Amino acid sequence: xxxxxxxxxxxxxxxxxxxxxxxxxxxxxxxxxxxxxxxxxxxxxxxxxxxxxxxxxxxxxxxxxxxxxxxxxxxxxxxxxxxxxxxxxxxxxxxxxxxxxxxxxxxxxxxxxxxxxxxxxxxxxxxxxxxxxxxxxxxxxxxxxxxxxxxxxxxxxxxxxxxxxxxxxxxxxxxxxxxxxxxxxxxxxxxxxxxxxxxxxxxxxxxxxxxxxxxxxxxxxxxxxxxxxxxxxxxxxxxxxxxxxxxxxxxxxxxxxxxxxxxxxxxxxxxxxxxxxxxxxxxxxxxxxxxxxxxxxxxxxxxxxxxxxxxxxxxx
Amino acid sequence: xxxxxxxxxxxxxxxxxxxxxxxxxxxxxxxxxxxxxxxxxxxxxxxxxxxxxxxxxxxxxxxxxxxxxxxxxxxxxxxxxxxxxxxxxxxxxxxxxxxxxxxxxxxxxxxxxxxxxxxxxxxxxxxxxxxxxxxxxxxxxxxxxxxxxxxxxxxxxxxxxxxxxxxxxxxxxxxxxxxxxxxxxxxxxxxxxxxxxxxxxxxxxxxxxxxxxxxxxxxxxxxxxxxxxxxxxxxxxxxxxxxxxxxxxxxxxxxxxxxxxxxxxxxxxxxxxxxxxxxxxxxxxxxxxxxxxxxxxxxxxxxxxxxxxxxxxxxxxxxxxxxxxxxxxxxxxxxxxxxxxxxxxxxxxxxxxxxxxxxxxxxxxxxxxxxxxxxxxxxxxxxxxxxxxxxxxxxxxxxxxxxxxxxxxxxxxxxxxxxxxxxxxx
Ligand SMILES: Cc1cc2nc3c(=O)[nH]c(=O)nc-3n(C[C@H](O)[C@H](O)[C@H](O)COP(=O)(O)OP(=O)(O)OC[C@H]3O[C@@H](n4cnc5c(N)ncnc54)[C@H](O)[C@@H]3O)c2cc1C
Ligand SMILES: Cc1cc2nc3c(=O)[nH]c(=O)nc-3n(C[C@H](O)[C@H](O)[C@H](O)COP(=O)(O)OP(=O)(O)OC[C@H]3O[C@@H](n4cnc5c(N)ncnc54)[C@H](O)[C@@H]3O)c2cc1C
Ligand code: FES
Numbered sequence: 001x002x003x004x005x006x007x008x009x010x011x012x013x014x015x016x017x018x019x020x021x022x023x024x025x026x027x028x029x030x031x032x033x034x035x036x037x038x039x040x041x042x043x044x045x046x047x048x049x050x051x052x053x054x055x056x057x058x059x060x061x062x063x064x065x066x067x068x069x070x071x072x073x074x075x076x077x078x079x080x081x082x083x084x085x086x087x088x089x090x091x092x093x094x095x096x097x098x099x100x101x102x103x104x105x106x107x108x109x110x111x112x113x114x115x116x117x118x119x120x121x122x123x124x125x126x127x128x129x130x131x132x133x134x135x136x137x138x139x140x141x142x143x144x145x146x147x148x149x150x151x152x153x154x155x156x157x158x159x160x161x162x163x164x165x166x167x168x169x170x171x172x173x174x175x176x177x178x179x180x181x182x183x184x185x186x187x188x189x190x191x192x193x194x195x196x197x198x199x200x201x202x203x204x205x206x207x208x209x210x211x212x213x214x215x216x217x218x219x220x221x222x223x224x225x226x227x228x229x230x231x232x233x234x235x236x237x238x239x240x241x242x243x244x245x246x247x248x249x250x251x252x253x254x255x256x257x258x259x260x261x262x263x264x265x266x267x268x269x270x271x272x273x274x275x276x277x278x279x280x281x282x283x284x285x286x287x288x289x290x291x292x293x294x295x296x297x298x299x300x301x302x303x304x305x306x307x308x309x310x311x312x313x314x315x316x
Numbered sequence: 317x318x319x320x321x322x323x324x325x326x327x328x329x330x331x332x333x334x335x336x337x338x339x340x341x342x343x344x345x346x347x348x349x350x351x352x353x354x355x356x357x358x359x360x361x362x363x364x365x366x367x368x369x370x371x372x373x374x375x376x377x378x379x380x381x382x383x384x385x386x387x388x389x390x391x392x393x394x395x396x397x398x399x400x401x402x403x404x405x406x407x408x409x410x411x412x413x414x415x416x417x418x419x420x421x422x423x424x425x426x427x428x429x430x431x432x433x434x435x436x437x438x439x440x441x442x443x444x445x446x447x448x449x450x451x452x453x454x455x456x457x458x459x460x461x462x463x464x465x466x467x468x469x470x471x472x473x474x475x476x477x478x479x480x481x482x483x484x485x486x487x488x489x490x491x492x493x494x495x496x497x498x499x500x501x502x503x504x505x506x507x508x509x510x511x512x513x514x515x516x517x518x519x520x521x522x523x524x525x526x527x528x529x530x531x532x533x534x535x536x537x538x539x540x541x542x543x544x545x546x547x548x549x550x551x552x553x554x555x556x557x558x559x560x561x562x563x564x565x566x567x568x569x570x571x572x573x574x575x576x577x578x579x580x581x582x583x584x585x586x587x588x589x590x591x592x593x594x595x596x597x598x599x600x601x602x603x604x605x606x607x608x609x610x611x612x613x614x615x616x617x618x619x620x621x622x623x624x625x626x627x628x629x630x631x632x633x634x635x636x637x638x639x640x641x642x643x644x645x646x647x648x649x650x651x652x653x654x655x656x657x658x659x660x661x662x663x664x665x666x667x668x669x670x671x672x673x674x675x676x677x678x679x680x681x682x683x684x685x686x687x688x689x690x691x692x693x694x695x696x697x698x699x700x701x702x703x704x705x706x707x708x709x710x711x712x713x714x715x716x717x718x719x720x721x722x723x724x725x726x727x728x729x730x731x732x733x734x735x736x737x738x739x740x741x742x
Contacts, residue, residue, distance in 0.1 A: 031469045036512070037504075037617055038469040039496070041433075042448075042489045046468040049478060 006297075007305040008284075009098075009157040011043050015059055017051040020284050022058050027284070027304055061283070064152040065090070066106065069145060070127065075212045078134040079180065080143055081119075088126040090153060094118045097166075097188040098159035098275075101130070102282060104150040105141045113150075114138040115279045117158050117184035120216060131212065133180040155282050157301070158184060160308045161272030164248065169195040171247035176238065176261055178229065179206030181253030181274055182213045188250060189220055200246070202238060204229050204253075229260065239264050246270065258308075268309040277301035317342045318665040318742050320658070321455035323432045323445065323494055326354030327382070327647045328638025329461035330415055331654030332661070333424045335379050336459075339662035340742040343424045344455075346447070348431035349488045352419070353412050354463055356647050357482050358520055358604045360411075360576030362386050364403035366702030366711045367648040368719050369678050376721075376728045377679075378737030379655040385414050386647070391575055392538030398566035399704060402719060405538055407577040408520070431489045432462075435497045441632045442498060448489060457633045457661045460494045461654060464505070464639040465516070465615045467491050474513040476611030479585070481516070482604050483613065493618040495640075500630050503690055505616025505643045506697045513617050514699070519585060519608035520578035527596035534575035542571040542594050571597075578603045584612045616643055616699075624684045625670040626657035635661050642686040645701040652679045655737060662741045674731055678702060678716040685710065 008027040010016050017026060026032035029047040030039045040047075051057070071083035094101065099121075102113040120129045132142050142149075159165055165188065173192055177185045182203060192199055201217065201224045203210055210226060217224060225241075227234035242249065242264040251261040251273040258273045265271055280288035282302045289301040293310040301311070320336040322329045325347030337343045351357065362383075363371055371383045387393075389411040390404040397403065419426060434446040444452040467490030468478040478485065485491070496502050507514050523531055533540050549568050566572070571594060572582040581591075588609035592598050602608035620636045621629040628634040637657035638650035656679070660670045673680030682700060685707070689695030700707050711717040718724060728734050 029469065031473055037493075038467045038490060039493075040469070040490070044486075046472070046478070046486070048469040049472055052472055052477070 005305075005307050005310070006299065007041060007043065007163070008303050009162065009305055010303055011047065012045045015062060017047050017054070018058050018061070018283060021047065021051050027300075062152055062154070064102075064104075064110075064150050066148045067128075067151040069147055069149055072145070075131065076208050079131060079208045079212075080134070081129065081131045081212060082145075082149070083127055083129050084149060084151065086126050086128055086151060086153075088123060091121050091126045091128055092123045093154040094128055095121045095123060095187065096156065097184070097191045098156050098162050099187060100155045100158040101128070101151050101153035102155070103130070103132070103142065104152075105145055106148050106150050108141065111280070112138050113152060113280065114142075115155070115282065117274070118187060119183040120186045131180055131183040131208075133208070152282070155302070157303055157305065158275050159188070159250075159272055160275050160306065160311060162305055164269070165250065165272050166191070168192065168197055168248045171197050172200070172245065173197045173248045173250065174200045174202065174241060174244075174246040175250045175252065176202045176204075176257070177213075178204040178253035178257050179208050181257065182208070184274060185213070185252050186216050188252075189217065189222065193220060197248075200241065201225065202227060202241065204234065204257075229257070235260075248272065262309070269307075271308050273308050275301055318662065319344070319455040320457050320459065320661050320665075321346065321445065321453055322459045322461060322658075324348075324354065324460065324462040324638075324640070325352040325426070326461055326463050326638055327356045327650035328463075328640065328654035328657075329459070330419065331379065331382055331651040332459045332461060332635070332637055332658030333419060334381055334422065335655045335658035335737045336661050337422050337424055337658075338378070338737060338740070339659055340740045341662045341665065344427060344453075345419075345424060346427050346430040346432055346445075346453070348429065348491070349484065350428050351412050352416055352426070355465065355482065355516075356650075357408055357412055359518075359647055360406045360408050360580060361400075361574065361703070362390070362404045362406060362648060364400040364703050366678060366708045366717050367646065368402055369711070369717055369724060370648050370652050370682075370702045372721050372724045373677050373679050373728065374652045374655055376725055376735070377655070377733055378735040378739075379651075381418060382415065382651050385418060386411060389414055391577065395538040397539045397572060397574065398541075398570070399564045405574055405576045405580075409577040429488065431492070432494060433492055435494055437498050437631070440630065442634055445494070456665045457635065458494070459635045459637065459657050459661055460620065460628070460640050461636065461638045461650075461657075462491050462494060462618075462640055463615075464618050465491065465613045470513065470617050471611070471614045474511060474617070475515060475614040476585070479605035479607040479611040479613060481606075481613045491618075495620045495628055495631075495634070495636070496618065498631055498634070500621065500628060502617075503619040503621060503696065505619060505699075508697055510697070513614040515584035516612040516615055517582070517584050519581045519583065519605065519612065520576070520603040521573070521581050521597075521608075522601050522603040523577075523579050525599045525601045526579055527598070530573070530579075530596040534573060534579055538575045540573040540579075541566075542573070542596070544569055544571060545593075548590065581608070585610060615639065619643060619690070622687065624672045624680070624687060625660050626653060626683075627660065627664075627670065633664065635664075642683070643690060643696070643699050644682075644686065645699045646703060648703075649682070649701055653683065656683070659737050666741050668741070671736065673733075676716070676727065676731070677733075678711055681711075681714065681716060682707065
């Protein structure tokens with residue numbers, strides 16, 4: 001069967017069943033893998049039934065739309081914050097922690113699509129915000145986007161351990177964010193506060209600085225703890241915090257940050273982190289995001305939920 | 317204390333719980349739904365043909381409780397319908413609460429909405445089973461009585477789609493084959509043409525939707541036959557049914573209704589527009605499966621390989637019963653196999669030899685005959701029930717069939733098995 005802890009993040013959404021079902025490669029459904037008998041990791045719907053009633057076809061795929069840039073703010077050299085107007089409907093689907101989109105300069109072909117986390121959403125006005133770090137070929141001309149930008153969305157697999165994050169209620173939570181990884185913290189904090197969690201937020205500003213994020217968290221009544229992991233003092237503070245009894249520890253940043261954090265946690269089932277896989281199609285097809293789990297299974301990280309500890313140990 | 321955990325609270329699971337408890341174990345039933353009895357909530361026919369003998373045998377072996385309940389819950393006793401004699405029809409609306417009360421009084425731990433999704437096996441032994449919410453449950457021995465029906469994808473692939481039956485997969489989650497989770501390869505029953513599974517053979521009509529005349533006759537006699545117009549008679553439909561005991565000419569030529577609280581319609585499904593052409597059925601509607609006009613549940617997709625003591629081959633501490641344990645049809649078949657599995661599970665814990673019922677009991681013969689037959693392709697296309705078809709014929713040929721309780725008692729006594737299920741083992 002599909003491994004119990006491996007769940008397709010798109011399952012049951014309006015985009016399920018997808019191309020994978022048509023190719024008999026569905027992540028969840030035995031029948032849509034070409035096998036003989038039911039043996040799914042039940043999530044409340046029967047994908048085979050959806051597929052059948054959709055005329056043995058996948059559902060419509062996500063479209064690339066033109067977003068109107070309302071605001072473009074250079075935070076630091078090579079860090080730009082965008083506020084973009086999209087459909088209210090789309091904005092609503094990007095509200096949950098882990099939501100991300102693919103962005104692209106409107107003069108560039110599809111293979112410039114770059115995954116970006118949603119930082120904040122104003123669903124009433126259909127506005128989304130994200131922060132782009134300018135790095136290489138795909139992001140360099142994002143800076144030159146003026147009025148419009150291509151957006152392909154919604155995607156949801158930006159957090160490894162999403163279920164754990166969503167289940168956490170009235171608990172003690174530690175968030176550790178670094179650099180541009182701080183951006184997805186906002187949706188997560190909103191969600192965790194709604195579930196009455198107590199949040200401790202550790203920030204390593206990196207090159208991007210804290211000002212942009214402080215703008216957002218000032219309303220949350222959270223006292224962020226600012227550290228730098230580049231000096232020993234910062235590392236010591238983090239380690240002593242990790243020894244405290246948190247029910248959920250969410251690392252937002254590079255895989256390097258995830259490894260530092262995870263190494264200090266005894267019970268790794270409490271650990272969740274941002275999904276830093278290299279992504280291209282986001283649909284489980286191209287294979288750019290493929291990762292090997294501890295047990296040697298290959299998983300498409302753009303779609304599949306796995307346990308954080310299964311992935312990080314092996315890396316890519 | 318010795319702990320027996322039963323997965324699935326259908327007739328087989330319930331029967332296993334009763335005998336395991338009587339033998340002295342601590343017993344827990346895990347049921348995925350909010351009610352017991354599984355398919356037992358939609359059947360009702362008892363004691364027809366050879367089932368009478370089997371019910372008496374099981375009672376004399378020392379497990380009469382459940383037959384007492386079904387007798388008590390019967391709306392009609394000792395009736396006849398085509399091909400079937402001395403049947404009782406229990407009221408499907410009354411029987412489940414009665415069984416639940418009995419089990420509660422016996423201090424059997426009933427856990428509802430507890431779907432088992434996985435097992436942990438070490439050294440061919442089930443160490444624990446895992447529930448949907450991640451809870452792990454340990455026990456000395458496990459009994460799998462999850463049946464063989466559905467879930468939705470199977471009913472779609474091998475049938476006409478989910479017909480919304482009593483098992484309510486969308487609400488409670490699908491059946492899981494514990495044996496297959498433990499790495500054992502299940503057998504798959506087939507139809508005459510070789511396709512997998514088989515349609516359940518009857519539906520329930522809401523009695524309030526039938527004409528007064530039909531309701532009156534049903535209440536009084538238990539049976540109503542309505543002739544099918546010549547051009548509509550379809551003999552082929554008989555082949556796709558589970559219930560080969562009802563695959564008789566009369567059932568193609570007539571609509572047979574039986575009073576089990578609802579009106580049991582002896583057809584796997586029947587298009588509503590055609591059904592409503594019959595006099596008295598103009599306003600008919602289905603009660604189970606809700607979409608009985610288009611399809612029914614698909615069964616026999618996960619049969620465990622086992623021995624005649626109901627122990628699953630390849631695992632040290634797993635027993636099975638009911639439809640899980642063979643191509644059996646029926647409440648009675650589920651109860652008698654369940655009773656043996658429950659009893660043997662406690663013998664297993666105690667470390668004493670397991671009981672194999674001799675083939676000069678009809679229960680023992682059915683269990684061993686099915687196991688032999690299932691090894692062949694033809695055998696996989698057959699169903700085994702005391703109530704009719706091939707096996708009832710065999711019962712008669714072997715002189716196993718009788719309704720003379722005195723005669724059955726003598727047999728059981730001669731084998732030194734009277735009230736064996738009553739013995740406290742631990
Ligand atoms: C779910 C998700 C959310 C993200 N959110 C943000 C965000 O909010 N802000 C932000 O600035 N960046 C984010 N990223 C990373 C961003 O997508 C990459 O930095 C970007 O694609 C780099 O492309 P490039 O061609 O400019 O740089 P490259 O020269 O290709 O790469 C520079 C670095 O980025 C990494 N990278 C390259 N391609 C990808 C890719 N397709 N996916 C992920 N990493 C890649 C490389 O490992 C390398 O370390 C996110 C990535 C993912 C998967
Ligand atoms: C429409 C219909 C009419 C019938 N009419 C008659 C009749 O009149 N007379 C007769 O003798 N027989 C009749 N039968 C056949 C008879 O009902 C069955 O053969 C018998 O009841 C099977 O019992 P069982 O306990 O083996 O399986 P089931 O009744 O299928 O019970 C299995 C139980 O296990 C539970 N379960 C499954 N998976 C899990 C899991 N993973 N975790 C926890 N619980 C689980 C299920 O919810 C269910 O309650 C009828 C069948 C149908 C479908
Ligand atoms: S990004 Fe293409 S398969 Fe995951």
